[in-house]
Amino acid sequence: MTVQQHALITHQVGLHARPSVKFTKLAKTFASRIEIATAEDGPWIDAKSIVKVMAMKVPEGATLFIRADGDDETLAASALAALVARDFDEDAKHAGAA
Numbered sequence: 001m002t003v004q005q006h007a008l009i010t011h012q013v014g015l016h017a018r019p020s021v022k023f024t025k026l027a028k029t030f031a032s033r034i035e036i037a038t039a040e041d042g043p044w045i046d047a048k049s050i051v052k053v054m055a056m057k058v059p060e061g062a063t064l065f066i067r068a069d070g071d072d073e074t075l076a077a078s079a080l081a082a083l084v085a086r087d088f089d090e091d092a093k094h095a096g097a098a
Helices: 017-027 050-056 073-085
Strands: 002-008 033-037 063-069
Touching (some): 002 073, 017 073
Antiparallel strands (some): 002 063, 033 063
């Protein structure tokens, strides 16, 4: 069964540079296959590929759809959606510097 979550990108520069690194680094800690998209019907890309994630150029205000399939799918999708919701754990003074 595939688990799907979504989260709003609130980071000033979107899913780019540091946020992408944090996102893919967390994704790689899970065994599940994890994919992301900016639309519910895709196109879906590998969330563990920093090159592909950065190439998406997801802007601030976009909804990021996350789907995971595997042994830890629920935990993986929830953890990644939470990271996005927490603005990638960056405080406001660093938000503009990517």
